[in-house]
Each structure stands twice: as C-alpha cells, then as structure tokens.
Amino acid sequence: MTVTDPAPDAAAAELQEQFDAVIARHDRVEPRDWMPEKYRATLVRQIAQHAHSEIIGMQPEGNWITRAPSLRRKATLLAKVQDEAGHGLYLYSAAETLGASRGELTEKLISGKQKYSSIFNYPTLSYADVGTIGWLVDGAAICNQVPLCRTSYGPYGRSMIRICKEESFHQRQGYELLMTMMRGTDEQRAMVQESVDRFWWPALMMFGPPDADSPNTAQSMAWGIKRDTNDDLRQKFVDMSVPQAERLGVTLPDPDLRWNAERGAHDFGQPDWDEFMAVVKGGGPCNAERIAHRKRAHDDGAWVREAASAFAAKGA
Amino acid sequence: MPDSQPEDFAADGGHGAVPLDGVPTALGEQPPSGEWPLYEVFVRGKRGLNHVHVGSLHAADDTMAVHHARDVYTRRNEGVSIWVVRADAITASSPDEKDPMFAPAGDKVYRHPTFYDIPDDVPHM
Numbered sequence: 001m002t003v004t005d006p007a008p009d010a011a012a013a014e015l016q017e018q019f020d021a022v023i024a025r026h027d028r029v030e031p032r033d034w035m036p037e038k039y040r041a042t043l044v045r046q047i048a049q050h051a052h053s054e055i056i057g058m059q060p061e062g063n064w065i066t067r068a069p070s071l072r073r074k075a076t077l078l079a080k081v082q083d084e085a086g087h088g089l090y091l092y093s094a095a096e097t098l099g100a101s102r103g104e105l106t107e108k109l110i111s112g113k114q115k116y117s118s119i120f121n122y123p124t125l126s127y128a129d130v131g132t133i134g135w136l137v138d139g140a141a142i143c144n145q146v147p148l149c150r151t152s153y154g155p156y157g158r159s160m161i162r163i164c165k166e167e168s169f170h171q172r173q174g175y176e177l178l179m180t181m182m183r184g185t186d187e188q189r190a191m192v193q194e195s196v197d198r199f200w201w202p203a204l205m206m207f208g209p210p211d212a213d214s215p216n217t218a219q220s221m222a223w224g225i226k227r228d229t230n231d232d233l234r235q236k237f238v239d240m241s242v243p244q245a246e247r248l249g250v251t252l253p254d255p256d257l258r259w260n261a262e263r264g265a266h267d268f269g270q271p272d273w274d275e276f277m278a279v280v281k282g283g284g285p286c287n288a289e290r291i292a293h294r295k296r297a298h299d300d301g302a303w304v305r306e307a308a309s310a311f312a313a314k315g316a
Numbered sequence: 317m318p319d320s321q322p323e324d325f326a327a328d329g330g331h332g333a334v335p336l337d338g339v340p341t342a343l344g345e346q347p348p349s350g351e352w353p354l355y356e357v358f359v360r361g362k363r364g365l366n367h368v369h370v371g372s373l374h375a376a377d378d379t380m381a382v383h384h385a386r387d388v389y390t391r392r393n394e395g396v397s398i399w400v401v402r403a404d405a406i407t408a409s410s411p412d413e414k415d416p417m418f419a420p421a422g423d424k425v426y427r428h429p430t431f432y433d434i435p436d437d438v439p440h441m
Contacts, residue, residue, distance in 0.1 A: 032410060041341040048341075049334040082391070089388050093371045096354065100341075102374055103351045108340060115334045159371070166392075208325050208333035216324055216336055230333075280325070280335060308376035309350055315377060 023224055028154040031097035039223055042216075043153050044098050045114070046225065051091035052109045052116035056290050058084045060124040061133060069127060076173050077130060083166045090159040097155045110295045118276065119202050121284030128181060128188075128195035134174015136196070136203040136241065142167050143237045144207065152224030175244070182249050189249070196245070197253045201271045207234040209273060238266050354403040355381040357388075359395035367399050375400075 015034040022029055029035055058081050065081065068074035092102055108114040119137055124130065145167065148160040181188040208214060208230040220226035228236075238257075245252050256269035278284070324336040352374040358367035370389045375381035381400040389395070409417045425431050434441050 032408065044341040045336065045339045046334075049339070053334070079391075086388055086391060089373065090371060093373065096372065101351065102354075113340050115339065117334060155371075206333060214324065276333070280333075305352070305376075306350060308380065309352065312377035312380075 023152055023222075026152075026224065028157065029152050030154045038219075039225075040098055042220060042223070042225060043156065044095060044100050047091050047095040047098070047156055048100065048105050048108070048114050049116060051088045051095060051105065052114060053120065054084050054088035054091060055109070056116040056120045056294060059290055059293055060120055060122070060286075061130055063124050064127055064130055067127070073127075073130075073177070080134070080170055080173065083170065087159075087163045087166070090162055091156075094153075094155040094159045106298060110291065110298060112282075112291065115280065116290075117206065118279040118284060119206050120290060121279050121286045122198070122202055123285050125198075126191050126195060128178065128191040129199070131174045131177035131181065131192070132195040132199045134170050134172075135178055135244070136174075136199050137206070138167055138170040138174060139241065140203045140206045140237050142171060143233050143240070147227035147233075150224075150227060175248070178248055178250075192248075193250050196250045200253050201275075204234060204237070204268075204271045205273075205276045207231075207237065209276075210270075235265055238268050242266055352376050355385075355400045356403050356406060357381075357385040358399040358401075359385075359389055360397040361394060362396055367397065370394075372403060 016036065019029070019033070019035055019039075022033070029039075061077060061084075062081050065074065065077055068077055092105060095105060096102060105114070109116070124133070142164065145160055145164050149157055149164055151157045151160065178192050181192050211217060211229045211231045214230055217226060217229055221229075242252065242257070242259075254269045256267060258267055260267045279287070282288070325333045353376075354372055355375055355378075356372050357370050359370050360367045373381065373384050373388055375384050378400060382398055385398045385400055390398070421427075
C-alpha cells in the first residue's frame with residue numbers, strides 16, 4: 001500500500017491539496033488514494049469497531065434461536081442473525097481496503113484492544129427482547145447508519161448502503177413481533193413493557209455522549225466521515241419512536257418525555273452516563289461472556305480453518 | 317458525563333457509541349500465519365448486466381470463495397452469477413502517478429459526438 005508512505009514536503013502538500021479538494025466537492029475517497037494518516041486511522045477505528053459490533057451483536061439474539069416460539073419466528077431470527085454476520089463481513093472487507101488485516105482485527109477484538117457497542121453487553125431475558133432489539137436497537141442503528149451511506153470513504157459508504165437495506169427488515173420484524181405480543185394476553189403485554197423499560201435508555205446511549213463531550217465530532221464531520229452530531233441523531237430517534245410507542249401501546253420510561261411545541265420536537269431526559277461508562281469499561285452484565293464466547297468460537301474453529309488450508313495446499 | 321472521565325466516545329460506527337482513545341489502528345503487523353487469502357467478488361445482478369465488484373472475502377481456495385460469496389453477497393437474490401479472483405492477481409492503475417494515466421483522453425474532445433456542429437434541421441442525427 002502506498003497510502004502511508006511519507007512524501008517529501010512539496011509532494012506532500014500537493015497530495016493534501018488533492019485530498020482536500022475531493023472532500024470539498026463531496027466526492028469519495030477510494031482505497032488507493034493518498035489520505036492523511038489521521039483520516040485513515042479514524043476510519044480503521046470506526047469501521048473495525050462497527051464490524052465488531054455486528055459480530056458481537058449476533059449473540060444476544062442468537063441466544064433465542066433454539067427457543068423461538070414458532071417456525072416462522074425461528075426462520076426470521078436465523079435470517080436476522082445471519083445478516084448481522086454478513087454486516088460484520090462487509091465492514092471487515094471495507095477495513096481491509098485501508099490496510100488492516102482480518103486476523104489482526106479479530107485478535108484486537110478478542111484481546112479487548114478494540115471495542116464494540118455497549119448495547120450488546122445487556123442480556124436478552126425474554127423473547128420480547130428480540131422484538132425490542134429489532135424496533136429500538138436496530139431503529140437507533142438505522143438513524144446512525146443512514147447518513148453513513150454518504151460518508152466520504154467509498155468502500156465504507158457502499159457497505160453501509162447494503163447494510164441499511166437489510167436493517168429495514170430487522171426493524172420491521174421486531175415491531176411486528178411486538179405488535180403480535182401486544183394483541184396477546186396481559187402477561188405478554190407486560191413482557192413487552194418490561195422489555196421496553198430495559199432497552200429504552202441503553203438505546204439512547206447508542207448515539208454517544210452529548211455533543212459538548214464529543215470533541216472529535218467536528219473533525220469527523222469536516223472530513224465527511226460523520227454527517228450528523230450525536231445529539232441531532234438522538235433527537236431524531238426520540239421523535240420517531242414516540243408515535244411508534246403510542247401505536248404499540250407501550251410507555252417509554254422517561255418522566256421528562258413530552259412534546260415541545262416551540263421547538264417542534266420532544267424534550268426528554270438524559271441517559272445515565274455513569275452507567276454507560278461502567279458498561280464500556282467492562283462492568284456491563286455481559287461483557288466477559290460476549291468476549292469469551294467470541295474467543296471460544298474462534299478457537300474451536302481453528303482446526304476447520306487449518307484443515308481447509310491444508311486441503312487447498314494439496315489441490316494447488 | 318463525569319468530569320473524571322477523559323476518554324472520548326463516538327457513535328459514528330452505526331451500532332452505538334464506542335471509545336475513540338487508546339484504540340490501536342496501526343498497520344504493518346504481520347497477519348497471523350495461516351490467514352486465508354483475500355478474494356475480490358464480482359456479481360452479475362441479472363442477465364444482460366455486467367459483473368460488478370461488490371466487495372471482498374477470505375477463503376482457503378477458489379471453490380470456497382464462490383460459496384462464501386454466495387452467502388455473504390447474495391442472500392436476497394442479488395445475483396445470478398459470481399466471479400471471484402484472488403486480490404493479489406489484480407493489476408490496477410495507480411491514482412498517485414505523476415503523469416496521470418487518464419490524461420491522454422483529456423484533450424481529445426473530438427472523440428465525443430458533441431464536438432461536431434450539425435444544424436438542427438438535419439433529421440435522424
């Protein structure tokens with residue numbers, strides 16, 4: 001790869017100029033283009049941690065595949081979890097265009113050097129959680145991801161377009177599942193409410209800390225990597241979710257949530273950022289379990305990878 | 317946010333906020349030995365269209381690459397035909413070349429039909 005070669009001063013200035021021009025006209029940066037080292041590092045970190053989130057994100061729902069209430073729900077859940085694996089692979093593929101290696105990224109996930117979204121460190125305690133994750137967690141992800149389809153790095157944007165198309169199925173199957181349960185017994189309605197109570201705040205945390213605490217947002221937006229601020233996206237998500245909750249017949253667990261006619265938007269409370277920090281630092285209910293499971297799957301698959309390599313070598 | 321917390325976070329990555337500080341992004345580490353080779357994947361969306369590049373994947377050999385490509389890139393009938401080729405077998409032009417590869421086409425406007433003035437009243441042209 002030539003992207004990281006230090007260029008002599010004059011040439012470096014010219015390369016920087018070309019790069020700035022591409023960004024300024026909202027054109028896309030492609031893998032073999034010269035790019036500033038910090039731009040490349042920002043993308044590697046972002047894409048890798050996004051990929052890890054998709055891969056770890058298979059676990060909370062995968063937990064319920066063997067206990068799906070019907071064949072229809074089981075087929076849906078299997079397809080959804082398989083999609084999450086696919087999303088992880090699209091993103092690893094995008095990260096590799098920046099010079100990262102797949103094995104290296106996997107190693108950094110398993111060793112805890114790179115992280116994944118803290119939402120997946122919460123447990124799934126009932127089948128209603130499959131619906132709530134689809135509705136709220138994937139709904140929040142869609143809010144984050146749709147603007148990323150226009151991100152300045154070509155391979156990342158193209159991955160996001162594929163992912164967004166598939167996320168729409170994820171959200172709809174979740175909402176439909178919850179609607180079905182809401183038409184059921186009192187006990188089932190209580191399960192849905194209990195599940196929404198647990199996931200609402202972690203879903204709001206998915207957008208990250210308030211803008212005032214996100215000093216890197218400005219640089220990422222200048223580079224066209226990020227398109228909207230954390231607070232803008234969180235507001236959009238709340239405004240979208242409120243009427244959906246009403247239609248579903250559940251209450252969102254925020255006493256401060258109310259329509260503000262002046263702003264034309266909902267006012268709402270802040271998530272518990274101390275809890276967020278604790279979960280990110282490893283103190284969430286499932287952090288250790290998630291990584292242990294990923295490591296076990298990787299280790300248990302080693303003999304398969306080796307056997308396939310040996311077979312390929314024999315045929316070559 | 318508590319003041320004692322120096323780390324920075326962003327939700328840029330889609331599925332929620334992740335740390336920005338202290339996350340290694342360096343290149344140049346040798347890939348672990350035994351990593352399967354990288355393949356580029358091309359899919360023909362439907363008959364009558366070209367194969368188009370859709371992404372890449374790792375596989376032990378060509379046959380496995382085709383199977384993986386089906387699972388990763390055509391879960392929803394996105395294609396009727398797949399090509400895979402090892403990434404290290406591709407030769408590409410470099411965007412960094414001083415004398416740009418595509419400059420020769422730049423000053424040859426006479427290769428385009430719009431270069432030629434034809435009166436509006438000439439039919440079928």
